[in-house]
Amino acid sequence: MEEFKLEKLSKKLPLAAGINGKDEYFNSAVLVLLMLINGEYHFVFEKRAASIRQAGEFCFPGGKFDSEKDKSFQETAIRETVEELGITADQIKVIGPLDTVIATIGTTVDAFLGILDVEDVEDLRINFSEVERIFTVPVSHFENNEPEVYQVVLEVHPSHLNQAGEEVVTFPAKQLGLPERYHKQWGNVKSNIFVYKVGDATIWGITARLIRDVVRKIKEI
Template identity: 35%
Template sequence: MDISGLRVAYEGHTPTLMGEQGGSAVLVPLVRQNGEYCLLYEIRSAAVRQPGEVCFPGGKREPGETAIQCALRETREELGIPESAVTVIGEMDFLYIRAGSLLRPVLGEVDPAAVAAMRPAPEEVADTFLLPLRELRAHPPEVYAYQQPVAIPDFPYADAGVAADYPWRPCRIEVPVYRGLPHPLWGITARITMDVVDKL
């Protein structure tokens, strides 16, 4: 049996999510404002999915696009901040957000002049705001957990050689919630925020 296809597939391979169906990336924008570092957030417009929620600029990666390229492109499209105004610090740990999809956050420092001159796209962004890292560190989030039950009614137990009462393990998901901020900050955006603050 010829294994040359395996060599082509795996030699020098950069691991990603097995069976990935698509992915997305966000820029996590650091901005120096009034002598301290802040994170820049968006509020989604009423015209997009999850309207009114707080997020970072980002979206789906296009074919052949890296996470950094995607994050910078989406930031330009959503906020009018050019790629040249962002100094990429590095890629953060990715998040598994649903079946077959990874979210790749990219940490970058944004020129304050570009933030002052940004022009958010109204069809995507209702508003923007800055939160100082100092304030986020002083008020850590509360973390809540929920479980997603497993339901596979047509699973071929006999063919798999397992009993019909197989003890499937439900998925446990943690959801952080920051309280007392000007806008609600929770979920994936809060998890990314926590990761930045934890590494200060």
């Protein structure tokens, strides 16, 4: 490679490292939302409406990144929160970004810590087509209660069966001349699943992971 090409290449490199292949994922963003209630900060949670993706699950407000509407993932998180909670953007104060979560289901979640400036959750005009209900839990509850930890086993499959029961090869490892161990499923990697139980709510997965991250940061202060 010529020296001038190397110099041009250096200008193409990002100022901060990103996620290789992020555009191949379902990209979303959420606000890990805090609200001051009686002098104590609470996390603000949603229960997702029955008619939408991942119905009935508990989560933070947020949604899919839309390149036509959003200039950044932070804009996505704010836009979705405004739509879901029926508030205005100036009622949200973003404290800063959290680490991006890369989920094994093919999703990335860019998360931001924010403060909700409302007097009472009853003041929210919830979008019931997306949100069944809103509730809050004191941050101290999670500081005093560690999550339960479970594991799922992940495998890579170079083929699958279609509806007719026929094998569909999506990665022809044998024809590519790769070692025999890649001709069938491989991996068998264990991945942690964090779970918090709060009343009748089971908060797990990405949401629980984000809670755990924030609480760990608080304890480091």
